[in-house]
Amino acid sequence: MPGTTATPEIEVVIEDVGGGAPPPSPPGGGDDGGDDGDGGEGRGNWSPPPKRYSTAIAIGLVSILMFFMALASAFIVLRAGSDKWIVVHLPRILWVNTCVLLASSFTLELARRRLSLADPAGFRKLWLATTILGFLFVAGQLFAWRQLVAQGVYIASNQASSFFFIFTGAHAVHLLGGVAALLFVSLHKFEKTSISLPAAAEITSYYWHFMDGLWIFLLALLYLGK
Amino acid sequence: MVTYDSGANHPETPHAGFLTRYLFSTNHKAIGLQYLWLALFSVFLGVAMSLLMRIHLVWPGVHLPFLSGLANSPERFATLATLHGSLMVFLVLTAAPQAGFGNYFLPLQIGAREVAFPRLNLLSFWATVASLFGMTAAFLIVPQSGITLWIASVALFCAASLATALNFTVTTIDLRCKGMSLPRLPITVWAWFINAILGMLIFSILLAACLCLLADRFLGTQFFHTVNFLASQPANIAANVLPVLWQRLFWFFAQAEVYIAMLPCFGLTTHLISTFSRRPVWKERLVVLALCGVGVFGFCVWGEHMFSSGMDPFSPLVFSVLASSLGVPATILLLSWLGTLWNARIQLNTSMLFALGFVSLFLAGGISGIFLARHDLAAAAVSDEFVTGHFHLVMGVAATFAILGALFFWFPKMFGRRLNEPLGKLHFWLTFAGVYCVFMPMHWLGLVSHTNIYSSARLATISTMLGSVRTFITVATLLTVFAQGLFLVNFLGSLFRGEKVETCNPWRATTLEWSVSSPPPADDFGARDPVVYRGAYEFNVPGLAEDFVPQHVAPEEVTKSR
Numbered sequence: 080m081p082g083t084t085a086t087p088e089i090e091v092v093i094e095d096v097g098g099g100a101p102p103p104s105p106p107g108g109g110d111d112g113g114d115d116g117d118g119g120e121g122r123g124n125w126s127p128p129p130k131r132y133s134t135a136i137a138i139g140l141v142s143i144l145m146f147f148m149a150l151a152s153a154f155i156v157l158r159a160g161s162d163k164w165i166v167v168h169l170p171r172i173l174w175v176n177t178c179v180l181l182a183s184s185f186t187l188e189l190a191r192r193r194l195s196l197a198d199p200a201g202f203r204k205l206w207l208a209t210t211i212l213g214f215l216f217v218a219g220q221l222f223a224w225r226q227l228v229a230q231g232v233y234i235a236s237n238q239a240s241s242f243f244f245i246f247t248g249a250h251a252v253h254l255l256g257g258v259a260a261l262l263f264v265s266l267h268k269f270e271k272t273s274i275s276l277p278a279a280a281e282i283t284s285y286y287w288h289f290m291d292g293l294w295i296f297l298l299a300l301l302y303l304g305k
Numbered sequence: 306m307v308t309y310d311s312g313a314n315h316p317e318t319p320h321a322g323f324l325t326r327y328l329f330s331t332n333h334k335a336i337g338l339q340y341l342w343l344a345l346f347s348v349f350l351g352v353a354m355s356l357l358m359r360i361h362l363v364w365p366g367v368h369l370p371f372l373s374g375l376a377n378s379p380e381r382f383a384t385l386a387t388l389h390g391s392l393m394v395f396l397v398l399t400a401a402p403q404a405g406f407g408n409y410f411l412p413l414q415i416g417a418r419e420v421a422f423p424r425l426n427l428l429s430f431w432a433t434v435a436s437l438f439g440m441t442a443a444f445l446i447v448p449q450s451g452i453t454l455w456i457a458s459v460a461l462f463c464a465a466s467l468a469t470a471l472n473f474t475v476t477t478i479d480l481r482c483k484g485m486s487l488p489r490l491p492i493t494v495w496a497w498f499i500n501a502i503l504g505m506l507i508f509s510i511l512l513a514a515c516l517c518l519l520a521d522r523f524l525g526t527q528f529f530h531t532v533n534f535l536a537s538q539p540a541n542i543a544a545n546v547l548p549v550l551w552q553r554l555f556w557f558f559a560q561a562e563v564y565i566a567m568l569p570c571f572g573l574t575t576h577l578i579s580t581f582s583r584r585p586v587w588k589e590r591l592v593v594l595a596l597c598g599v600g601v602f603g604f605c606v607w608g609e610h611m612f613s614s615g616m617d618p619f620s621p622l623v624f625s626v627l628a629s630s631l632g633v634p635a636t637i638l639l640l641s642w643l644g645t646l647w648n649a650r651i652q653l654n655t656s657m658l659f660a661l662g663f664v665s666l667f668l669a670g671g672i673s674g675i676f677l678a679r680h681d682l683a684a685a686a687v688s689d690e691f692v693t694g695h696f697h698l699v700m701g702v703a704a705t706f707a708i709l710g711a712l713f714f715w716f717p718k719m720f721g722r723r724l725n726e727p728l729g730k731l732h733f734w735l736t737f738a739g740v741y742c743v744f745m746p747m748h749w750l751g752l753v754s755h756t757n758i759y760s761s762a763r764l765a766t767i768s769t770m771l772g773s774v775r776t777f778i779t780v781a782t783l784l785t786v787f788a789q790g791l792f793l794v795n796f797l798g799s800l801f802r803g804e805k806v807e808t809c810n811p812w813r814a815t816t817l818e819w820s821v822s823s824p825p826p827a828d829d830f831g832a833r834d835p836v837v838y839r840g841a842y843e844f845n846v847p848g849l850a851e852d853f854v855p856q857h858v859a860p861e862e863v864t865k866s867r
Binding site for chain 1: 417419421422467470471474475476478479480502505506507508509510512513514516517520524525526527528
């Protein structure tokens with residue numbers, strides 16, 4: 080259930096990355112009456128500039144950062160004000176997950192390097208590797224949850240465990256949005272859209288690296304906060 | 306979205322379905338109008354709630370058909386206040402000036418033909434509609450699950466506002482037409498833009514807060530633990546738990562909303578005052594800085610509230626209300642409005658009257674804010690009539706005046722017809738007198754009920770007087786609400802029978818939306834891309850034939866006076 084309210088937000092993110100892209104506009108199709116797809120009203124050959132996607136992702140990331148900062152500040156305030164704070168021992172698997180996520184950022188950059196070197200096959204292979212690593216990370220997080228539950232630590236056990244599950248849950252939901260973006264980039268046909276494949280890959284990479292850094296921050300908070 | 310997709314794959318034809326053309330259109334003008342209709346619906350629903358509350362306060366025994374069965378317990382009465390507040394604050398004050406007028410006119414004023422992400426825009430509109438249904442339904446079901454539904458609806462509203470804010474920010478940054486540099490932006494666009502950035506920051510905090518609340522309710526977490534919370538409160542409040550908890554939650558969210566609701570109204574008022582004084586905005590750059598200041602300030606006060614005090618919303622609220630009314634930016638705005646009006650040939654039409662009414666209410670609210678700064682007084686009166694009066698005067702009524710002013714101003718552009726001026730002026734004066742009669746005695750009531758210097762004999766006379774003042778307020782409320790019937794008649798009548806506007810620019814205004822036909826064509830600017838050559842407020846430039854120069858007129862086209 081922690082994902083309930085995060086879901087609308089992640090939808091926003093997905094829209095930023097891909098879903099908000101205007102559908103293919105017929106290039107010079109005179110008999111189409113200049114339909115660009117957005118609502119179907121003819122507006123000549125006008126289309127919004129592609130750089131709107133990178134602007135949107137930059138602003139969206141600030142917004143997501145504020146979301147997690149609010150949670151983090153609540154954590155700090157409650158941690159400081161509590162006299163009987165029960166410590167949650169972080170499962171070992173978290174460190175493995177962190178390495179997996181860092182590796183995925185690395186493969187993502189390698190993939191983009193391949194793309195700029197005009198090697199689409201290498202790009203697709205490394206991009207797929209990134210996507211798989213992303214899934215692996217989420218699976219690892221779920222495994223960490225199961226380990227805690229096996230130890231008898233539930234979300235409602237105490238405030239520290241609540242924060243652990245809320246932080247990891249909200250981050251995982253946001254990360255799944257990133258995975259969706261990765262899948263979108265690998266499956267979408269970019270010939271007809273206003274945004275090019277390298278641009279889409281670049282925007283996705285911003286989001287992915289941000290999720291990476293955010294995880295490091297949350298992990299540090301949880302580790303130092305105990 | 307399915308309907309939309311089917312619309313996207315086929316070119317627009319005159320036979321496009323009603324759903325595609327109106328309900329699921331991604332056109333920014335259609336969505337803006339839908340937000341305004343939604344706000345109009347919510348405002349009358351919210352006004353009905355306040356009437357119900359006033360009638361219950363003064364004549365508790367009166368039997369109201371249908372509704373008296375709903376509000377027959379203290380919990381019901383408390384939920385009534387919450388529903389009134391959330392409808393008015395979220396669906397009217399937040400949605401109408403920002404999402405309503407913003408969606409319609411922000412792209413037009415910057416020379417864009419669409420917002421940056423039209424489908425995201427459509428999605429956030431329908432999410433807003435869903436949150437309206439959720440909030441209203443929360444009132445009708447049992448209180449415990451009602452609270453949950455209400456919180457979920459607020460979370461949905463936050464997500465929708467985030468999407469709208471993202472859209473506005475990106476649109477203003479990336480979609481401005483040729484020549485529309487930042488200093489040439491109309492003040493309205495600045496206000497929407499700054500408000501959108503502020504919204505991006507604080508609605509995510511609200512979303513996080515809602516998430517914690519929902520986790521508390523569904524998953525048994527203890528972020529907002531009732532026992533911890535009540536331990537830090539005075540005994541008299543703790544004794545009366547349930548309504549107070551409702552009230553707390555309401556304030557918890559309303560805090561940030563004050564700035565979100567007021568910012569676009571500042572922009573609208575500045576724009577109207579400049580246009581109808583036929584003078585440039587006095588110290589335009591400083592006004593933009595002041596708007597930025599309101600944004601930064603609003604964010605910091607919220608931050609302080611969230612970070613330092615966690616769950617006690619009361620004392621920071623007082624200081625933030627004080628700050629919002631008396632802060633440096635507010636003073637600068639006020640000075641600029643007066644500076645623009647100084648020695649101007651003012652055109653006193655209904656739109657301008659409402660703008661001036663906004664200034665007056667803002668000033669009155671600011672003065673009563675001084676009293677709230679006294680901590681001892683504020684602590685006593687904070688949940689009482691003084692704050693009710695103050696808050697309604699500054700935020701609710703003033704913002705409504707700005708919205709009405711903007712509606713009278715832009716009605717010809719949106720519908721190609723004018724609103725009736727004599728009827729509009731009558732509506733203005735009745736409303737203006739009415740709100741002062743309602744909210745000024747309310748201030749006094751709040752002060753009197755917390756003063757303990759009176760002897761018992763005087764107390765008796767005072768208490769009989771209090772009763773009659775309460776009745777006076779209720780009667781004034783009734784009259785003010787009935788005066789809104791004039792507006793409804795004017796609005797609906799003018800929609801179909803109003804005087805037709807033949808020209809593009811009936812107000813002789815300068816911004817880009819007045820360069821296109823009324824109502825604007827579907828693609829806003831037709832075949833020709835708009836180009837901007839000058840600032841937004843070139844009124845009364847010496848040596849020219851006309852007293853205004855529109856932004857899109859090239860320097861060589863400007864006619865010189867002989």
